[in-house]
Amino acid sequence: MNSIRKKILSFTTIIIIIMSIIWIALTFYNYKTQVKYNDILNRYLILSDVSRSSNQVITDLNNYMNQSTPGNLQKLENSKKALESARYEVFKVRNEVNDFTLTNYINLMGSLIETTDRLMGLERDSEAAVKDLAEITRISNYISDMTLTLIDMELKTHEPFYRGIMEQSIELVKLAIWMVLLTSLLLLLATYWFSLGITRPVQQLTKAASELAKGRFDNEITVKSNDEIAFLAKTFNHMRTNINNLIQQIKEKAKLEHELQQNKILLQESHFRSLQSQMNPHFLFNTLNTLSKKAYLEGSEEISDLLVSVADLLRYNLKQIDRSVTLRDELVVVNQYMQIQKARFTDRLELQLDIDDSCLDVAIPALTLQPIIENAVIHAIEPKINGGVITIRVQGKDGNVLVRIEDDGIGMSDEVISQILMERQVQTTGHSTGIGFSNVVKRLRLFYESDDVIQLESKLGSGTSVLLKIPEQRGEIHD
Template identity: 60%
Template sequence: MTTTTIQKKIWMLVTMMLLIMGIIWLTLTHYNQKTQEQSNTILQRYLRMNEVTTASQQIITHLNNYLVNPTDQHQQKIEKSIVILEEVQQDVAELRNAENTFSVTNYIHLIDSLIETTNRSILFSEEREVEGATNQFNEANRISLYISEMTLTILDRELKSSNRFYRDIIQQSEELKKLGIWLLLLMTAVLLLATYWFSLSITRPIHRLTKAANELSKGRFTQQIEVKSNDEIAFLAKTFDKMRININDLIVEIQQKALLEHELQQSKLLLKESQFKSLQSQINPHFLFNTLNTLSKKAYLDGAEETSDLIVSVAGLLRYNLKRIDRSVTLFEEVVVLNQYMDIQKARFRDRLQFKMDIDESCLQVKIPGLTLQPIIENAVIHAIEPEENGGTIWFTIKRDVAGVIIEIEDSGQGMTQEKTEQLLLGNVVPTEGHSTGIGFQNVVKRLYLFYGQENIVTIDSREGRGTRVVIQIPTVREENDDETSYSG
């Protein structure tokens, strides 16, 4: 759509008014010119006929003077008057029309007769024929009187025939005056309408912008600003609407940030509360750990070495469990605490539990999240050994592979379905009560994923009636990093 500026609208209004005034002026000018031409034609006819009368009388006067005193000067005046009369005669001939053809023709003949008679009188005077010259002078005087009378007759007839024309001119002048008044009123009405339309095209969008500004001042940023115009005000409205959208988006963003900050503040409060509760929960385990150390020393002094060793294993396991689980440890540390845990379970199950290890000692310095192996072994003890009357066997293997280090934990239990295996890896299984560490298998899988930054770290191979094997694949890249590492579990 073509944009029309306010300046163009003003020029359109001025052009329209000038065009109307120009048309009116041209019409009136044409009418006046036509009337003036008609009036000039009639007036010219009157003047020419009056000149004929004057010229004929001058010829008679100059002829009389010549006959009395025939000098060259008087003759030249006669000739000059004859030239003027002939010129006027030609002009009178052009005034002939359908109404006055006969009168003008006779009038012209009289002029010719006057000129011929004057010339004969001069000729007789030169030949010294006084009587002939006098007779021709009298004839010329009589013709001059006829010309004067005929001039009056023709003029009277022309005045009568032009009377209606003059009356029409007067009537047309009155009508022209009325037409001028009506045109003035019409131009005023058109100008008022055009001015009203022009002012509306400017004030109406401005009123809408003012209303929109009032809405924005009240905090209502959802109402769309729409101005139906095709000038600079429409561009201003679009810019104003974009500003409204930007402000609204900014307010929404600020509200979202405020909400996030509020949620973050709440999370910090919850974290502090959980840390406080965690600190409280560690008081009793520390007391229990100190008590176990005391009992271990007393059992050793009393000669119960096996009981003392068992208490030492429980204390070591408790000490390890009190460490932060968000720090990495070596496989060596995990294997040590795993042996302590298995000593406790062997004391519990006796010959029902068989634990076999095959460890590549070159892999024991590999970093791994704390409390990774014990929850998996504990899960095997609870679900594969404890339910069986004759117990079972757990195989624990650490070996090196091209892709890194592989840890395998296999049991001789009843296994599980494929659906349960998938649920266990996805964390959709409700944790089993009775775990000593309080850390479930799903938690171990999640921490391994976070620690190594990739999935498929843990795989489970299990069939019903054939046992379960858990495989942990430690990537080579992570294996080569021997620095102490912290992570969020």
């Protein structure tokens, strides 16, 4: 079986070989041309260096004749050495065309050097020195003229080469255009043939998938290919034979999930109703109202107020357990609850409030704060002989309303904290309204659909801190 990977590798290898051959041919041609061009340029530079060196000898000689200092003498010696070196390099320029001219050219440089040496041994103002200086100048002029002559001969000699380069450049451009067109055509044909071998089986699979989407499972899937797509077609065919059973399983699973979801909803409603049924019903509420009126008529106003607070708390519990309320309502309930507890603890219990009134209209599940306060009173403050302080702080921050409830009670262990946050009922002793701390955690997470709504920090002997993170935007719970 020829895999698609092998086809791609073969196709890519052919393209790389073609491009490599073209690149090698062009590189070789460019290298040969560059070598020839560098050789010609070097000949011009050698001739130009001779002319420059001879002129420099004349300049340094004049300076030395005007002022015979060691420095000027050293410069003259250096110029002579440079001319000697240039004279040696000139031999590289010799060919059949310039042989005679180049011989005279070399002799002139030798004459210039000899005359310079002779002049350096004469007195500057002597007639012979003046005559030799004029001779040196004349020889230098001959060298410059002959340099131009040799350069002109070089240009004529290599003129065919230059013209050939220009003509070859034009032909090379034409060849490159034809090669690009031919290569592009071959690549298009090869790409079409290669892609057709992949897309045709894919189209057949797509057509078969369309038939399956329309519910037609009778047509057998056939793909004419010898690569991975053929294996895929066979697998697709097996899928076609089992798809009816799969659809039935999906339907049954969806039905089961729907039933489980309905049961979950019913369970939540049952849980809320069970929380409500934990409180004594209307009989207790009516009895408390009767006792309150009787206490007031008998002059026991403090007992009457206490019974009114208990009755209001009971009324709130009975009416609001399955819906949301505002944070303001919850704080009112907390105040009523604390009035009841202060009747028990007197000066041993103190409530401190630090409230931002702009945050009190946010929605919160009913009976959220009171069970937390109740837990603090019964399990944190009551065991202490001197009682304690419960502090409630409310403030807005980063789109949330933060409600922090702190006490300076006996604290709780890490095990108890873990059980509360894992929504496990904690076995404790004491008087309670029946709604545990773990139930508060569960209801908050259900209400806000997030686990990050409550944080609990405590240490044995150092008090407890409960932080509620309430989103500022939250709709009401529907009955």
